[in-house]
Amino acid sequence: MKRDQRYKAGIISSLIPSKFSVERWSYTVHRITGVIMVGYLMAHIFETFQLGGGSTAWANTMAALHSLGPMEMVGLWIVAGSALYHGGNGIRLVLNEAFGRLMGKPILPVYPYSPTSLGRNQKIAVWTITALVLALWVWAGVYLLAGIGVI
Amino acid sequence: MDKITLRVTRSGGKRASYEVKYRKGMTVLDALTEVREKQDSTLGYRHSCRMGICGSCGMTIEGLPRLACQTQVSSLNTGTINIEPLHNMEVVKDLVVDILPFFDLHRSVKPYLIRTDLKERDQSDREYRVLTEEVEKFLQFDYCIMCGLCYAACPTAALDPFYTGPQAIAQAYRYMADPRDEGWEMRVNLLDTSHGVWRCHVAGACSFVCPKDVDPAKAIQLARTEILKKRILRKRPREGSKPVSPPVAGAAKEGVKPPPFDFGGARK
Numbered sequence A: 001m002k003r004d005q006r007y008k009a010g011i012i013s014s015l016i017p018s019k020f021s022v023e024r025w026s027y028t029v030h031r032i033t034g035v036i037m038v039g040y041l042m043a044h045i046f047e048t049f050q051l052g053g054g055s056t057a058w059a060n061t062m063a064a065l066h067s068l069g070p071m072e073m074v075g076l077w078i079v080a081g082s083a084l085y086h087g088g089n090g091i092r093l094v095l096n097e098a099f100g101r102l103m104g105k106p107i108l109p110v111y112p113y114s115p116t117s118l119g120r121n122q123k124i125a126v127w128t129i130t131a132l133v134l135a136l137w138v139w140a141g142v143y144l145l146a147g148i149g150v151i
Numbered sequence B: 001m002d003k004i005t006l007r008v009t010r011s012g013g014k015r016a017s018y019e020v021k022y023r024k025g026m027t028v029l030d031a032l033t034e035v036r037e038k039q040d041s042t043l044g045y046r047h048s049c050r051m052g053i054c055g056s057c058g059m060t061i062e063g064l065p066r067l068a069c070q071t072q073v074s075s076l077n078t079g080t081i082n083i084e085p086l087h088n089m090e091v092v093k094d095l096v097v098d099i100l101p102f103f104d105l106h107r108s109v110k111p112y113l114i115r116t117d118l119k120e121r122d123q124s125d126r127e128y129r130v131l132t133e134e135v136e137k138f139l140q141f142d143y144c145i146m147c148g149l150c151y152a153a154c155p156t157a158a159l160d161p162f163y164t165g166p167q168a169i170a171q172a173y174r175y176m177a178d179p180r181d182e183g184w185e186m187r188v189n190l191l192d193t194s195h196g197v198w199r200c201h202v203a204g205a206c207s208f209v210c211p212k213d214v215d216p217a218k219a220i221q222l223a224r225t226e227i228l229k230k231r232i233l234r235k236r237p238r239e240g241s242k243p244v245s246p247p248v249a250g251a252a253k254e255g256v257k258p259p260p261f262d263f264g265g266a267r268k
Helices: A009-013 A022-053 A055-066 A070-099 A120-148 B028-038 B100-108 B118-123 B149-153 B155-159 B166-176 B184-191 B205-209 B216-231
Strands: B003-009 B015-021 B058-061 B064-067 B080-084 B091-093
Touching (some): A022 A070, A022 B155, A070 A120, B028 B080, B100 B166, B149 B166, B149 B205, B166 B184, B205 B216
Antiparallel strands (some): B003 B015, B058 B080
C-alpha cells in the first residue's frame, strides 16, 4: 500500500492519544521521551567531541553552555525526566513484549468486553511507574534546580 | 435531545452537516441511513448485517474507530457527532474505505490450518481431536470479524504502511496456538521481520477499540514470546495432532443399537 494513498488523518491521529486508554498515552510519552534522549545523546557526543580541540575549545564549549543560564539545568531536568520515564516504562514493555507478562491469558470473551491486556495488572504497572517517575523527577528537580536558585 | 447533527467528512476532506431527528435506541448507522434515505442519497457508507457481525460499518466516530451499528447515539453524550472514514486506509468514497489491502495482510499470514501430509488433509475420513484447554488458547482470537478497527486505531500502522498489523498477527497467533496446525515455523518466519511483530510498541489501541474483545495486543505479545522461544531456546516446531476416527453412535456397547431419534412430539 502506498503511503500517499492512505487517509492522512491516520498519521496525524497517531500522534494524538486522546480518547484512548492510558497505555496509548504511555506509548506517546515513551516516544517523545525517546526523541528527547536521542537529541541529548547527539548533543552530548558533540560536546565531548570538543575535547579533541584542546582545553581552549573545551572551555569555550562550557562557557557557551553556562551562558544559557538557568535553561541549562532546566534542560538537564527535562532529560532526566525523559530518561526516568523511558527507562521505567521500558521495563514494563520488556515484561509485556519478551515475556507476555501483564497481558493476561487468552479468555472466552463475555460481554461487556474488557480486554485483559489493558486490564488491572497493566493499569497498576502504568500508574506505579508514572508515580515513581514523577517522585524521582521532583527529587531530580530539587537537586538540579535548587543550586541555581530556580527554586 | 430532539435532534442531532452529523458532521460527516466526505471525499476530498469536505465536511457536510446533516440534522436528524433523534429517537431512543438510535445507532449512528440508523442516523446515517436516515440521512441517505431522506436528505442526501449520494452519501457513501458501507454496512450489511446491522448487528455487529459482518464488520462492514467501521468508521471513525467521535475520534475513535467503531462499528456504526453498535454505537448508540446516546452513548456519545453529544448533539454533534463527527464521523470520518477509518484511518490508515485509502478512501474510496465518503466513509467507504478500501479494505482489500487489509485483507491482503490477513491473507499474508496464511490464516488456515496447515498440514504437511497433503493426502491426509485431502482424503481423510478421520478428524482432529482438540482438548478444551487447547481450544481456550486460541478461541478468543477466533472471534475476529475482520472489521479493520484495530488496524485503523494502530499508531504503528499509521506510520508504517508495510506493518503486518494487529489483526493479521492475531490471526497468525490463533493458528500458531492451534494443536492441529503444522505451520508454526512458517508463521514464525513470516512474523519475525522488521515489519512484523517487532514493529508493535504495545500502545494497546487495537484491543481498546476491538468490538469483539479479540485482544490483538495480547496475541501479538504471545506471538513474540513464541518467536523468542525459537530464537533463544531453539524451540522446535511441534507436530500437529494426529487425526482419529470419529466416534460412532452406540459403538461403546457392542450389540446395543443407538436409540431412535426423539423429536419430542414436534412432528406428530
